[in-house]
Amino acid sequence: MQIVNVKLPISLAEADALKPNDVPAHVEFRNVTKMYGAVAAVRDLSLTVGRGEFVTILGPSGSGKTTALMLLAGFVAPTQGDILIGGNSVAAVPSYRRDQGIVFQSYALFPHLTVGKNLEFPLEMRGIKAAERLPRVNRMLERVHLEDFGDRMPSQLSGGQQQRIALARALIADPPFLLLDEPLGALDRKLREQMQIEMKSLHQEFGITTICVTHDQEEALTLSDRIIVMRAGQIEQTDTPEALYDRPATAFVANFLGEANILDIHDFKVKSTVESQPGTVPMIRPERISIAALTDQKETDAEKRQYVTGRIKEMIYAGPLRKYHVRVGSGVLIVREHVATGQKVFKPGEEVRLDWLRSDVRFVAI
Ligand SMILES: Nc1ncnc2c1ncn2[C@@H]1O[C@H](COP(=O)(O)OP(=O)(O)OP(=O)(O)O)[C@@H](O)[C@H]1O
Numbered sequence: 001m002q003i004v005n006v007k008l009p010i011s012l013a014e015a016d017a018l019k020p021n022d023v024p025a026h027v028e029f030r031n032v033t034k035m036y037g038a039v040a041a042v043r044d045l046s047l048t049v050g051r052g053e054f055v056t057i058l059g060p061s062g063s064g065k066t067t068a069l070m071l072l073a074g075f076v077a078p079t080q081g082d083i084l085i086g087g088n089s090v091a092a093v094p095s096y097r098r099d100q101g102i103v104f105q106s107y108a109l110f111p112h113l114t115v116g117k118n119l120e121f122p123l124e125m126r127g128i129k130a131a132e133r134l135p136r137v138n139r140m141l142e143r144v145h146l147e148d149f150g151d152r153m154p155s156q157l158s159g160g161q162q163q164r165i166a167l168a169r170a171l172i173a174d175p176p177f178l179l180l181d182e183p184l185g186a187l188d189r190k191l192r193e194q195m196q197i198e199m200k201s202l203h204q205e206f207g208i209t210t211i212c213v214t215h216d217q218e219e220a221l222t223l224s225d226r227i228i229v230m231r232a233g234q235i236e237q238t239d240t241p242e243a244l245y246d247r248p249a250t251a252f253v254a255n256f257l258g259e260a261n262i263l264d265i266h267d268f269k270v271k272s273t274v275e276s277q278p279g280t281v282p283m284i285r286p287e288r289i290s291i292a293a294l295t296d297q298k299e300t301d302a303e304k305r306q307y308v309t310g311r312i313k314e315m316i317y318a319g320p321l322r323k324y325h326v327r328v329g330s331g332v333l334i335v336r337e338h339v340a341t342g343q344k345v346f347k348p349g350e351e352v353r354l355d356w357l358r359s360d361v362r363f364v365a366i
């Protein structure tokens with residue numbers, strides 16, 4: 001982990017004193033490109049992040065997420081374009097003068113310093129007097145529920161505890177924004193979920209503008225006010241988690257954020273409540289499809305719903321969920337059902353009827 005202390009072109013107080021209409025985006029990328037040789041790690045990237053917003057950059061490996069964060073932190077310089085903080089270009093501001101807390105996936109705490117000294121470090125770097133430092137360290141330790149751990153060495157902490165200290169160290173000097181690169185990547189699932197909740201509540205408490213990079217869709221959905229989906233150095237789509245999941249613009253987003261059934265591979269005509277646009281294909285989420293025995297279900301609501309028949313190929317039990325792969329014509333549809341008492345369980349080979357609301361069909365660009 002690296003902590004970088006910086007002076008902003010304008011102070012937060014100055015920015016806040018501006019009239020609401022004049023308040024610039026906290027962070028802005030303007031047509032930023034970063035070339036590594038012939039490879040554009042980031043290509044013509046334009047985005048704004050509002051003050052206090054929690055934005056997640058989500059994308060597959062190599063899509064340019066870390067590069068975007070490095071550009072903002074000032075560790076790499078754009079080949080083209082400009083980055084603004086509080087409305088002012090930071091092109092000429094070196095990384096050590098950008099005021100931000102950073103947490104990287106390898107939450108490298110200083111191994112030779114106690115937890116307390118680790119937390120004191122950013123305060124010391126900022127020239128905060130010794131008498132003031134200790135109360136701040138103690139307050140921060142309480143906030144991350146590790147008040148008794150100040151004297152331990154990092155090696156004496158669990159992974160989750162180290163992660164919390166890394167976050168605490170990034171936050172302790174009140175940076176105007178927080179940059180997180182796969183902050184929970186090294187933790188097991190249970191701990192990740194716990195830390196997601198803690199990070200969310202820390203964000204609510206501190207109200208700090210946060211830009212988080214992840215390839216974990218669940219993390220992005222849970223934490224963010226807004227998600228930016230990146231693909232090959234460019235923004236594919238950006239929206240709130242719910243809007244992005246419910247109305248993905250492209251097949252890439254639909255598949256990256258959750259599971260998607262692209263319906264054009266099946267031997268039936270898809271009925272929908274909206275007109276399809278050229279270059280798009282119909283898509284439906286697995287949880288929007290109902291499954292029933294052929295004999296159980298009548299086509300009672302054919303105006304609103306679409307009915308197809310199929311044969312169970314596979315049943316996958318996953319605790320609270322059951323997933324079916326159902327062969328329909330020449331394709332396979334994925335159906336996801338919450339496990340409930342008294343529910344019929346279908347076996348491979350069984351014939352079933354699937355149906356869904358026509359209004360649940362989305363058209364995504366390919
Ligand atoms: N220092 C570098 N030199 C050359 N190429 C680089 C460098 N850093 C990144 N790249 C290339 O730029 C592209 C984007 O890399 P980046 O690290 O931003 O991806 P990422 O989205 O963070 O991926 P991951 O999820 O694997 O961390 C990749 O093709 C990568 O190989």
Ligand SMILES: [Mg+2]
Nearest residue numbers: 065066067181
């Ligand atoms: Mg990365």
